[in-house]
Structure formats: structure tokens, C-alpha cells
Amino acid sequence: MxxxxxxxxxxxxxxxxxxxxxxxxxxxxxxxxxxxxxxxxxxxxxxxxxxxxxxxxxxxxxxxxxxxxxxxxxxxxxxxxxxxTKTLYRESGCVFKADLAQVYFSPRLAHERLRIASQVKPGEVVTNMFAGVGCYSIIIAKRSKATKIYSIDKNPVAVQYLRENIRINKVGDRVVPILGDAREVVPQLAGRADRVLMPLPELAREFFDVALRALKRDGGVIHFYDYGRQPDIFGPSLEFARSTAAIEGREVELLDGRAIRSYAPRCYHIALDLLVRTGSD
Ligand SMILES: C[S@@+](CC[C@H](N)C(=O)[O-])C[C@H]1O[C@@H](n2cnc3c(N)ncnc32)[C@H](O)[C@@H]1O
The missing domain is CATH 3.30.300.110 (Met-10+ protein-like domains)
Structure with missing residues (x-):
């Protein structure tokens, strides 16, 4: 062999x-x-x-x-x-069906999904703006006591698999699949979330205002995925988040920042955990 x-x-x-x-x-x-x-x-x-x-x-x-x-x-x-191109994949005690030609799928984010799930506190409401077939949402449901995980995606095939994965993993009481554009869906869920996931770095900046709207009035956590470059991998993304939040009278504190993987020399796919609060003025 x-x-x-x-x-x-x-x-x-x-x-x-x-x-x-x-x-x-x-x-x-x-x-x-x-x-x-x-x-x-x-x-x-x-x-x-x-x-x-x-x-x-x-x-x-x-x-x-x-x-x-x-x-x-x-x-x-x-x-x-x-x-x-269809398969069944197991991760962190969950099972996911997906057609790899029709939906986004990466087993390389397994550690990141567990890391996020471990931060979710009992009773939290989570909004996942770019949920795909549900890997983050379903692992959060299985690993935490979140009460609701709103899971939005624009790809009809991804949402079809998301519904099936919710059923297979028996989390239908808490994971809510929603087909649509996050910019149109979030206003209907505005002010509900303790935690917002934005696992799509290409749209992170364009949709950061939407993530802010999803959070409760007194704030919460946004998991902001972006691209960063050495020597200052996190600075520009944090500055962007702070200045956008400030327009809405909110303050941003960096809880944690990580380079998830490099995609070009000195360029990284990054994750920032941001605590957002209503400003003191
Ligand atoms: C990088 S994938 C992440 C999927 C999933 N979170 C995962 O890790 O497997 C981004 C997802 O965002 C969806 N998407 C792109 N634009 C969107 C939008 N404006 N509103 C909602 N979903 C969108 C895509 O269809 C895709 O499934």
C-alpha cells in the first residue's frame, strides 16, 4: 500500500x-x-x-x-x-449533504466553525448572513444553547441543502433557513441578534452596515471576515469597522483577530471578533 x-x-x-x-x-x-x-x-x-x-x-x-x-x-x-459531485460529509458530530458543484463548501474551516460555536452563550440569538448549506449554523446549534440561528443564503440550491441538513441533524427547532439576499432579509430581523456571522470576506465591507442593523440595540458580537496584508494584517479592517459603526453611534472593540489562511504572499483571509456597543455620547 x-x-x-x-x-x-x-x-x-x-x-x-x-x-x-x-x-x-x-x-x-x-x-x-x-x-x-x-x-x-x-x-x-x-x-x-x-x-x-x-x-x-x-x-x-x-x-x-x-x-x-x-x-x-x-x-x-x-x-x-x-x-x-454530491456527497455526505461529517464534521464536529454533524452531517452535511452538499453538491460540491452547486454550493460553496470548504472542510478547511472546520476549526474556525468550532471556535465560533464555542463562544456562543446560552439563550443567544445568532444571525448568519451567508449560511451556505449550514455548516456554521448547525454546528452552533449542536454545540451551544443558542435559542435561534437565523441562516440566510441567496443560493437556492444551498438553501435546499441547508433545509435538508437541518432535518438530518435534528436542529429544526432552532436553525431557521431563509432564502434571500442578506441586505433584503436582515431588515426583517433587525435588532434581534446577539451575534452576527459574516463568513464571506468578499462582501464583508459592503455588508457591514447590514450586520450592524441585525444586532440588538445595545450591541453584540460580529464575526467579521475580511482580507488583510502584512505588515498590518488587522488594522485596516478594524479601522473600517470602527468608522462605519461610528456613523451609527456605535463603538467597536476588538476581542480577537486571527489569520485563518494565506491566499497570496503576505495576504491572509482574516477573522475579527468585534464587540459592538452603543456609543457613550
Ligand atoms: C463563502 S460562502 C460561505 C458558506 C458557509 N457559511 C460555509 O462556510 O460553508 C458564502 C455564501 O454566501 C452566499 N451569498 C452571497 N451573496 C449573498 C447575499 N447577498 N446574501 C446572502 N447570501 C449570499 C453564497 O451563496 C454562499 O453560499
Whole structure:
């Protein structure tokens, strides 16, 4: 048995080709791998090798392009195994169904989801503005005593899976799925949340005013995801949040800031936990 992908491919790829292999994600019984164009002629061999190393895999997909579009999806191509993109994935004691070609999905945020869930206090109302198939919302429901987790998404397919995942995980009494644009939905939920999640860095700044509206009058916590650059990874995002909140007479305190992952040299996907209070004036 080969011990890893490189080992499995050592007789079929040159040393230079082996160097070009990148990390892959395993989501349930599907693996998703990105390949540089030099390795495309070997994609079938690579896909089959992955299945040999990870025996539970049924399908290997190649990510053809970057995650993009308003639903944050990606084009996928089957390079080995069964021709499908739907799978069942387990994380933190929860089960999630998803069609990886039609919804956003990342197993790399597992730690971040648990970290957020661990902060939720009994009785809190949470609004998740960009809920996808429900990973954050359902893990929060399972791991905390939040009373309601409003879970908004604009992608009809994601919300279809969100509803199914709520049912499978038996959290239908507390996780409320809502199909729509957060900017249109949040006004109907204004002033209800103790905690707001914004897990979409591309829209974080554009939607920060919406997150402020979602919070209770006396404030709460916003989990603000953005992009940051060295040498000052958090400063510009914090400054943005403070100045936007100030317009509405609110103050922002940084509780915690973390770089979740790097996406380019010295550039990071960041998470800021912001405590928002009504200003003292
Ligand atoms: C990066 S994904 C995060 C999904 C989920 N939180 C997760 O981690 O799996 C962002 C999600 O926001 C949704 N979205 C994009 N624009 C939106 C909007 N204006 N209102 C509500 N949802 C939106 C997309 O459809 C996508 O599912």
C-alpha cells in the first residue's frame, strides 16, 4: 500500500511532476484537487492514485477554475471514480449533504466553525448572513444553547441543502433557513441578534452596515471576515469597522483577530471578533 499520493505516483510521474502536486481536500467520499496545466495529461492517473491511497474515496474531482460568482461556486471535473459531485460529509458530530458543484463548501474551516460555536452563550440569538448549506449554523446549534440561528443564503440550491441538513441533524427547532439576499432579509430581523456571522470576506465591507442593523440595540458580537496584508494584517479592517459603526453611534472593540489562511504572499483571509456597543455620547 502506498503511504501517500507522491508515493503512489513515484513510478508514473517524473520528479519534477511530483513536485507540482498540490494539496487536496477530502469531503466525505469525494476528493477535490487542483492541478497545474503541466499535470493535466496525467489527471486520470493522479485521480486513480488518490483513490488507491484513500480507499474510502468514490470520486476524484479536479477544480477547473477558482471559486467565484455570487454563490462562490467552482467548476469541477470528474477525473476518477463515479461521475458525481454530491456527497455526505461529517464534521464536529454533524452531517452535511452538499453538491460540491452547486454550493460553496470548504472542510478547511472546520476549526474556525468550532471556535465560533464555542463562544456562543446560552439563550443567544445568532444571525448568519451567508449560511451556505449550514455548516456554521448547525454546528452552533449542536454545540451551544443558542435559542435561534437565523441562516440566510441567496443560493437556492444551498438553501435546499441547508433545509435538508437541518432535518438530518435534528436542529429544526432552532436553525431557521431563509432564502434571500442578506441586505433584503436582515431588515426583517433587525435588532434581534446577539451575534452576527459574516463568513464571506468578499462582501464583508459592503455588508457591514447590514450586520450592524441585525444586532440588538445595545450591541453584540460580529464575526467579521475580511482580507488583510502584512505588515498590518488587522488594522485596516478594524479601522473600517470602527468608522462605519461610528456613523451609527456605535463603538467597536476588538476581542480577537486571527489569520485563518494565506491566499497570496503576505495576504491572509482574516477573522475579527468585534464587540459592538452603543456609543457613550
Ligand atoms: C463563502 S460562502 C460561505 C458558506 C458557509 N457559511 C460555509 O462556510 O460553508 C458564502 C455564501 O454566501 C452566499 N451569498 C452571497 N451573496 C449573498 C447575499 N447577498 N446574501 C446572502 N447570501 C449570499 C453564497 O451563496 C454562499 O453560499
Amino acid at each position: 502506498p503511504k501517500n499520493l507522491r508515493d503512489a505516483l513515484k513510478d508514473q510521474l517524473t520528479g519534477e511532476e511530483l513536485e507540482q502536486l498540490r494539496a487536496f481536500d477530502i469531503i466525505g467520499d469525494i476528493a477535490v484537487i487542483k492541478l497545474p496545466k503541466e499535470l493535466l495529461p496525467k489527471k486520470g492517473v493522479i485521480g486513480r492514485a488518490l483513490m488507491q491511497v484513500h480507499r474510502h474515496l468514490r470520486t476524484v474531482l479536479r477544480q477547473v477554475g477558482p471559486v467565484g460568482g455570487e454563490f462562490r461556486t467552482r467548476e469541477l471535473e470528474v477525473i476518477a471514480g463515479e461521475p458525481r
